[in-house]
Amino acid sequence: MKKLEGLIFDLDGTLADTLPHCLKSFQLTFEQVTGREFSDNEITKYFGLSEEGIIKKVLPDKYDECLNTFLEIYENNHHPYSKLFDGIIEILEYAKNKGIKLAMVTGKGRGSADITLKYLNIGHYFEFVEIGSSEGLIKSExxxxxxxxxxxxxxxxxxxxxxxxxxxxSRDAGISPIAVSWASTTDHSSLITHNPDKIFSKTEDFMCWLNSIN
Structure with missing residues (x-):
């Protein structure tokens, strides 16, 4: 890539360390509604769907109750359990000051995406925010x-x-895939096997790349 005019970011595990909080919020929700505990795998196997989609897969007959409970738990516990990764604000500020267009495409539903953007105070950086679907992956769209x-x-x-x-x-959409593995929840080696154009395990290295390309 000789010139960078636009950056589109994922949210969970990329900009913010929110995946553990997402998982715990689902577990607390489903336990509260059903009275039993849910394993990590019972929930994470559906990650990629919006919260609406995950609830439809796990407890479709309790959809409305689960969605309302999930969003309440997710918001009430967001501040102590979710944070931006170190260096993210510097990356966003640098890109903005260089005139690079910024947007977000996340698998989250509108409810949880709005909560996270509000509490982390980063929504103003993005010209567009595209959310996920309850039916399947739609990031390329x-x-x-x-x-x-x-x-x-x-x-x-x-x-x-x-x-x-x-x-x-991102490849399906015809743009360059940049993989990042600075989250503890990310498997660096599995990302490498899918040949992203670049892969970074530290935000500092990503910033150095930005400096070198623009």
Whole structure:
């Protein structure tokens, strides 16, 4: 990539250390509604879907109760258990000051995405925020909508994410996949096997790359 005009970010595990809080909020929700504990795998196997989609998979007959309970638990416990990764604000500020367009495409539903953006106070950095679906992965569609609005060349845009699906979805949309593994929840070696254009395990290294390319 010779020129970078647009950066599109994932949220959970990329900008913010929120995945453990997401998992715990689901577990507390389902236990409160059913009276039994749920294992990590019973929930994480559906990660990639929005909260609505995960609830439909796990407890479809208790959907409304679970969704309301989840959003309440997620918001009430957000501040102590979720935070931006060190260096993220510096990255966003640098990109903004360089005139790089910024957007977000997340798998989260609107409710939890709005909560996280509010409590972490980063929503103002992003021109567009595309949310996830209860039916399946739609990140490539969200990326394409942003590209259509931006009217800039695909080869000058990158998607930054922490999951294998982030690599495949950005490739499907025709832009450069940048993998990051600075979250403790991310498997660095599995990302490498899917050949992202770049991979970074530290925010400092990502910042150095930004400096070198623009």
């Amino acid at each position: 969200g990326i394409k909508r942003i590209l259509s609005n931006w009217q800039i060349k695909k080869e000058n845009v990158a998607y930054v994410g922490d999951a294998i699906t982030d690599i495949t979805e």
